Amino acid sequence: MRRFLLLLAILLAGTVLPHTACADTASGEAGSLQPMATGEAVYHHVCQACHMPDGKGARNIAGAGFPALAGNARLQDPGYPIYMVLNGRGGMPWFSGLLNDKQIADVVNYVRTHFGNHWQDAAKPEAVSEMRPDIKLEE
Amino acid sequence: MTTESRYPAQTRRQLLTRIGILAGSAGLYQAMTSLGHAMGTDFKGPPHLTGARPGTTVLVLGAGLSGMLAAYELRRAGYSVRILEFQNRAGGRNITLRGGDTLTELGGATQKVGFAPGNYINPGPWRIPYHHQGLLHYCREFRIALEPFVQLNHNAWLHSSSTFGGKPVRYRELASDINGYTGELLAKAIDQHKLDDLVMPEEREHVLSTVRGWAGLSDKGTWASGARSSLRRGYDKMPSAGIDGAPTYSTPFPRAEVMKSGLWQWMAFPEALDMQTTMFQPVGGMDNIGKGFASRVHDLITLGCAVTSIHQDDHGVKVTYKDTAHGNAIREAAADYCVCTIPLPVLSQLDIQVSGPLKSAIAAVPYASSVKLAFEFKRRFWEEDDQIYGGISFTDQPISQISYPGHGALSKGPAVLLGGYMFGPAAYDFAGMTPAQRVEEGLRQGSVFHPKQYRSEFLNGIGVAWSRMPWTLGCCSMWSEQARKAHYKTLVSMDNRIVLAGEHASYVGCWQEGAILSSLAAATQLHKRATGAA
Structure with missing residues (x-):
């Protein structure tokens, strides 16, 4: 399974992913993933869609929205952001099928050392690998 | 025995x-219908709820299709209903953007739509399958005019960056060549007795004639340049009149290139049940459905109510909201029961008093990210220069597709097309851009289809990122197999006095039909609970 996911992630880099079309999604999840060799690139192409380029997140008038990563004490333990990226929760989708171990470790290390965060203990791809859940998008 | x-x-x-x-x-x-066939989705007709206890009150949260329909059916049953809506408009994700509209997303970017009068884009739902009988029923009932939506256009383009020199090919050329070459291979294999252990002697001739006719093969059983293949894939010079009226036949693309292209996926696409003809769209914009629904329940709706908490006890439901039309004043609304259609990404972050399992279910279904681009051009060059009337050109670039308006064909003046429709990685990428960057990138990629006109005829454009819409925080529900198994039944079951509705609370996710069916299921459940039948 892990090898499959890794292969999938390699295939994803710069190619089309013709997922099964689900509902009115035109082409399911098709669409090419930009090459993302660094944590900064992963953040730029995936995360900032919601957490915003400055990592400050955003909230609507009712208080719902995207949590700030900037100055976020919950990032102290790398296990927490790794878990969230892999599994998602609430409005946040799971990324276990989209990002490989290195990309997740890279982006976790990136947010933990930017946006006013200064956690220097870098997460390793192996740590991500050990936490990988089995989540499959419904056909 | x-x-x-x-x-x-x-x-x-x-x-x-x-x-x-x-x-x-x-x-x-009638028998087939009652056995569940011959109709479309699981729609069994309106619920005909009657006999509510007088004075029983229902609070509906959200004036999208599911909320408005629940209110409509519950009021008919005799309930006293009120709807609180977050936005300053009814309709929810059933929305159309026209010139003068503004769109402010989380993060603060505001876009003003610059379309000419009469032009529009449906940034959310935009097409309706013929078998979505629940939605179609209420369109008929509420007198909402529909027209055909052009899904498949044989003259639209297909583009693969890595084949055919990176140049787009016509759908008819590609589809005819795939069918032709596949048929030729199969016919040859049968002729040469290579499939004798698979094809029974008595069916051999039938299979052969089916394959030859379906694929459009020549009398020699080949897919090659000639009258028969040109009748499908088109001519180099079309049949005409006069001395030079004779046609020039086209030549099929090389088989290896056709098979390597991966473009078969766009032939498979309109074969899916949800994309098969006939598809519909409302005349004049998708929001005419929302307006039709609102015309039946407008007196029940209070706009600008940002719900912050939903509490319940043995006596009723109490909802707290910010009244955005009156300086964000904190207000409370109470009722005996509640139909909650708030999108799950928002609901999962509110103070909501439901059981632990329901809380877990609400947090287990994220919404997909999706981005739509809409461009207005000075003229319908896709019609005038390219004979493309409606339908979709597909590409393996991030924008995924361009969809041409199926309405207003042959009209002059500015027109709007869908310049990109993205889910998954491309949607994350585009949502993270500024609106101006989305438009620029969409123009750059879309130029592959219309290189001469795309820039020079461009007037204005917008890029709608659904994950940044403050009132929904995403496009539509994304169910994993694991979440469906663990949480679906909990999500759709009434929790004391609160029941959820919306496309997310159905197996028809991301379609308006899911909102309709879920709404009817929720209203029926609530009625049973309130009348003591359940």
């Missing part, structure tokens, strides 16, 4: 045949 095995239960077909003989075709249709 038991009697059961000697007299097997009659099959469905046997039963239907008997009913057909006895009752005629009308009886047959």
Whole structure:
């Protein structure tokens, strides 16, 4: 399974992913993933869609929205952001099928050392690998 | 031997045949309908709820299709209903953007739509399958005019960056070549007796004639340049009149290139049940459905109510909200029961008093990210220069596609097309851009289809990122197999006095039909609970 996911992630880099079309999604999840060799690139192409380029997140008038990563004490333990990226929760989708171990470790290390965060203990791809859940998008 | 095995239960077909003989075709249709066939989705007709206890109150959260329909059916049943809506408009994700509209997303970017009068884009739902009988029923009931939506256009373009020199090819050329070459291979294999262990002697001729006719092969059984292939894939020079009226046949693309292209996926696409003809769209914009629904319940709706908490006890439901039309004043609304259609990404972050399992279910279904681009051009160059009337050109670039308006064909003046429709990685990428960057990138990629006109005829454009819409925080529900198994039944079951509705609370996710069916299921459940039947 892990090898499959890794292969999938390699295939994803710069190619089309013709997922099964689900509902009115035109082409399911098709669409090419930009090459993302660094944590900064992963953040730029995936995360900032919601957490915003400055990592400050955003909230609507009712208080719902995207949590700030900037100055976020919950990032102290790398296990927490790794878990969230892999599994998602609430409005946040799971990324276990989209990002490989290195990309997740890279982006976790990136947010933990930017946006006013200064956690220097870098997460390793192996740590991500050990936490990988089995989540499959419904056909 | 038991009697059961000697007299097997009659099959469905046997039963239907008997009913057909006895009752005629009308009886047959009725029987098929009641057995669940011949209709579209699981829609069984409106619920006909009656007999509510007088004075029983229902608070509906959200004036999208599911909320408005629940309110409509529950009021008819005799309930006293009120709807609180977050936005300053009813309709929810059933929305159309026209010139003068503004769109402010989380993060603060505001876009003003610059379309000419009469032009529009449907940034959310934009097409309706013929078998979505629940939605179609209420369109008929509420007198909402629909017209065909052009899904498949044989003259639209297909583009693969890595084949055919990176140049787009016509759908008809590619589809005809895939069918032709596949048929030729199969016919040859049968002719040369290479499939004798698979094709029975008595079916051999039938299979051959089917394959040859379906693929459009020549009399020699080949897919090659000639009259028969040009009748499908098109000519180099079309048949005409006068001395030079004779046509010039086209030549099929090389087989290896056709098979390597991966473009078969766009042939498979309109074969999916949800994309098959006939598809519909409302005349004048998708929001005419929302307006039609709102026309039945407008007196129940209070706009600008940002719900912050939903509490319940043995006596009723109490909802707290910010009244954005009156300086964000904190207000409370109470009722005996509540239908909550708030999108899950928002709901999962509110103070909501439901059981632990329901809380877990609400947090287990994220919404997909999706981005739509809409561009207005000075003229319909896709029609005038390219003979493309409606339908979709597909590409393997991130924008995924361009969809041309199927309405207003042959009209002059500015027109709007869908310049990109993205889910998954491309949607994350585009949502993270500024609106101006989305438009620029969409123009750059879309130029592959219309290199001469795309920049020079461009007037204005917008890029709608659904994950940044403050009132929904995403496009539509994204169910994993694991979440469906663990949480679906909990999500759709009434929790004391609160029941959820919306496309997310259905197996028809991301379609308006899901909102309709879920709304009816929720209203019916609430009615049973309130009348003591459940």
